[in-house]
Amino acid sequence: MSRKGKRFSLGAYRNRNEMLERMGFKNYQDYLNGDLWLDIKARVLFMYKTCYCCGQKAQLVHHMSYEKDVLLGKNLKMLKSICHRCHESIEFTKDNQKLSLHSANGKMKSLRDNRLHKRSEEKKKRKIKQNQPPTLGLSPFSVEYWHAKSLERDKARIHTSKRQMRKLSKMPLPSQRLRGIKG
Numbered sequence: 001m002s003r004k005g006k007r008f009s010l011g012a013y014r015n016r017n018e019m020l021e022r023m024g025f026k027n028y029q030d031y032l033n034g035d036l037w038l039d040i041k042a043r044v045l046f047m048y049k050t051c052y053c054c055g056q057k058a059q060l061v062h063h064m065s066y067e068k069d070v071l072l073g074k075n076l077k078m079l080k081s082i083c084h085r086c087h088e089s090i091e092f093t094k095d096n097q098k099l100s101l102h103s104a105n106g107k108m109k110s111l112r113d114n115r116l117h118k119r120s121e122e123k124k125k126r127k128i129k130q131n132q133p134p135t136l137g138l139s140p141f142s143v144e145y146w147h148a149k150s151l152e153r154d155k156a157r158i159h160t161s162k163r164q165m166r167k168l169s170k171m172p173l174p175s176q177r178l179r180g181i182k183g
């Protein structure tokens with residue numbers, strides 16, 4: 001099969017329909033309207049409330065596979081909570097052509113990977129910013145910088161423990177507290 005053929009192959013959907021018929025459903029829509037699917041969908045959306053792709057609130061559940069155990073709700077790993085917008089964008093091309101299940105799954109994963117990558121980059125940037133010395137003006141690549149940084153950290157630690165000690169010393173001892181109640 002050619003690349004293009006694979007991209008738009010609807011074989012997986014055909015197999016799904018055949019499977020559903022064997023399971024006693026009239027068609028896919030009949031399955032989607034049934035209690036079985038409504039229950040599975042509610043369970044997945046309860047466990048994963050945000051969209052697998054974009055992280056916004058999810059309203060739908062995407063089938064990554066139409067194997068029997070997935071259709072029966074026995075393999076929830078292949079079901080992903082997703083929002084309307086992402087679902088539309090993974091299942092259809094811009095000119096509204098239905099993509100194969102394989103392509104839809106690939107698109108879904110890449111949307112998620114992009115988001116997670118962006119998030120980790122932002123986290124890294126924030127961390128670098130936090131570690132910047134306020135007034136030292138030293139390069140983070142210099143030995144002096146890290147030396148100054150560790151001194152700063154030690155100072156902060158000592159300061160905290162001194163404050164904690166002061167707080168502890170003001171607290172009455174258990175025996176004093178007991179006497180307080182009696183008196």
Ligand SMILES: [Zn+2]
Pocket residue numbers: 051052053054055056082083084085086087
């Ligand atoms: Zn989304």
